[in-house]
Amino acid sequence: MAAALLEQCEQLVREGLRRDYVPRQSLEPVLRGRLDFAAQVSRRYGQLDQLHVRAFDREPDIWDNRVLGTALRVARTLATQADLVRDLHTIADAFPQAPTPDAALRALDRTRYTRLNARYRTAHIWARLLLRGGGVTDLLTDHGSMADGLLLAMPALWEAVVRRVATEAAAPHGGHLVPSSGATDITVRGDLGNTSAWGP
Template identity: 70%
Template sequence: MPERAPVRLGEYGSAPLECDQLTPRDVERLHALQARGHLTLTRERAGWRLKADATVGVLVLDRVRVTIAPKFAIPGDQLMSWLAYALGTPVPVTARRWATGPDGYADLVAAALLEECERLLREGLRRDYVHRRSVEPVLRGRLDVAAQATHRYGRLDQLHVRTFDREADIEDNCVLGSALRAALALTASSDLARALRSTADGFPQVPAPAAALRSLDRTHYTRLNARYRPAHTWARLLLRGGGVTDLLADLGTPADGLLLAMPALWEAVVRRLVAESFGPHGGHLLSVGSSVGITVRGDLGNASAFRPDCLLSLPGLPGHGTAQRTLLPVDAKYKRYDRHRVSAADLHQLLTYGSGYAPVEAPAAVIVHPQPGRHDRRVLQVRGPKGLLGTLHVIGVDTRTTPERATEWIGSALR
């Protein structure tokens, strides 16, 4: 692996780069990432300036290795817990060994994949019937008559056969081998790289990363391969360069990297927090599709829609009977609303949600934002000349605690 100069910056931070530190290919890849909102590259008199947006992770370029550390809301030692919570997968125990390093995030995800793959090797890789065509000196399986007649012209010294044997060379295993090798380019730890290489040798011949991703996208889990789900989750994260199905709508990065968009992560966290907080009390999330969205028609262009991140259906209010349920819109905001007042744009957005979904007599909506250090809750009341327009609950979730404790707190705060 060639030596690359380390460049470290924090989330929303920036760092200068000299002209010769970026190749033309690097500039092209960074501009592609800029178009997707991951970072910003600007030209300066003495070189370049690279600025991160709400993105954390690692980016391996031709001459530099860029590490973007979480700085805004989720501490580095807690990022893995919240990421695993959003993905609905357990946090691997041995991955914590790499938690304190300067390149902790990329190494943590690689270590998580490593632990799951080692577990699969200990339990024994799944085998399934694989169809093969081969030339053998003796008959195995079925004779391929057409191939024998057209290629051997009646000779029987070599037989074209079709076999159907149980092997470990199946997609469930091949995609993990591909992900283990992709992780080698991202990790900065020699011990971790050695372990990844050793474990990858235990998996069958691997496809290209693009083919592995296609295989993962069409994977269906049954009782036969359910134990592969955690390993496939981390493999998908690595192979997409940070994009996760149902977490990010990113097709991957054009450079070797593992970049995670924090607003998308926070939306996934809030969605699960709300669902688990109110599930035991009769609440459940509704799908905010076109049939229940707030739409705007009659303007130029196509109709636009307003859809909250979460729409919570709650048991009926006292005095309204048990059949009538209450809708509560919840929006995830990856902003420092523990330090700043709620912006006018967010106030207008949440008031629209409240008037569109909540009861007419008590329009309400909820903002959930990250707040390192402690939980917090405040209630905003918006009034007009004719009275109350809506109530906005601003909930700050302590990201230094565990997701399980945050679930308990957010439920008690909103109930």
Template identity: 75%
Template sequence: MADRTPVELDEYGSISLGSEQLTARDIDRLHALQAGGRLSLHPGRTGWHLKAGAIVGVLVLDRVRLIIRPKFAIPGEQLMSWLAYALCTPVPTSVRHWTTGPDGYAELVAAALLEECERLVRDGLRRDYVRRQSLEPMLRGRLDVAAQATHRYGQLDRLHVRTFERETDIWDNRVLGTALKAALPLTTNSELARDLHSITGTFPHTATPGAALRALDCTRYTRLNARYRPAHTWARLLLRGGGVTDLLTDRGTTAGGLLLPMPALWEAVVRRLATEAAAPHGGRSVPSNGKAGITVRGDLGKTSTFRPDLLLSLPGPGTAHRVLLPIDAKYKRYDRHGVSADDVHQLLTYSAGYTPADNPSAVIIHPRGGGYARRVLQIGSPQGSLGVIHVLGIDTRAHPEHATAWVRTALL
């Protein structure tokens, strides 16, 4: 197939595409992404008008390669550090070699998977006992009496046997082989593509990406396979295509790209940031669903709920009681714009539902392009104070561990 034309735009950016640049299959895939809130696609005078949402990454279409770059929240050179932090996995050392690649984020994730797979190969792939059925000239393992009687009709020159052999053809390795194959179309760097291709044959693979994802969802880690966790983390990200699971089918076709929803990434970052910041002071995260949730009953339709992104349980000042603090991650430009009325209403609901009546408070954490910032919103009424909202801006150009220390100082 001819090389695809690269088309670049920024997160939240828009671009016009000619009608000859998109095939019918491309339009169906883009409409599926539109249904998931990743982008929007509308017909124009001479073709199509495409507008990206809060996503970054690469989408490989039939005739074009759509490359969406980070715009304001997390600079490209720091994206992998924050992504690894959110996924609780170490940043591979070789990733720095690929930071200037034309496909940016997708090549970084492919390079991360490659490094982890190379490490597993050097240390030796895990083997486990696999059940096999075979026809042998001598008895090995257990004789399959039913197969022997129905297929050999009493002949004993060849025996149907069942054996257990220690092999690398197990799910821990299969999912990595499948992910390595999925990573190949995402990169245009010849050196990275060559390394991916050379190691792919070392791993067995599943019939479909969907089967690999189901296996990853069922994987439980023990001391035997704990070293596979980082590689499986990058494999899951690649196989999901950035979370667009509805484009995965059991016919072997995938989303053909790697799109990362930035609001979901920021929520994961905030959950870890605030939890680690509160831990040294006895704080811990607690569930905000079920009986602990804020519910609305009596309206038309089903019961609705309010759930903050994170609910911290903190020791109360000078008492044996603990207090709750709701925290919400907002992937918005609150370093340049005021907090919206909808978000103020939402955080006031959280503070009224979880925090003490004499000191209602809540926290918003948003990304910021340079330096840390903190401001306090005082919400009042003719009857007195309604609550306080702390707005914290996190410097995404800094290292995540530095941000943890700053959040600890700001919160506590």
């Protein structure tokens, strides 16, 4: 799972991480964004040499990237191969990190995919598996789905598979399938005493 997550994250970094508008408060020499009047009056006492501003900057510090950064750091602690650990450490520096793994899982549960973040879906699946401990947690949860049966004639299907594999294996060597009968048939004895014979 760690190697699969690494591969997906490397691809995202190559393509460029998704950026979105993130609110920032900063002290600037010029007005950029909105002036924070309360902070300007209470912290700068009306001085205008430095301005407390609120602005939106396009940055990669968004939840789509944070969950991957958190999963990469978790994967780094679980990996045992030195090369994999090194590569996970290198790529993790490109991603911001969520405050906790639980916060990352909550963000994953809230994630809705659009055309903007659809390319993150596979990486998020690997991240979710790693953050949840590598297994399914809701296998026995009733989601209201009905389980219907699908019955196949398995002996006939298996015979068709063996016939096809034998044909494909013989063809490159100039061979061909010869129908058999009698003593050269393949005899199958089932566990309930049913016996059937067939030949390719």
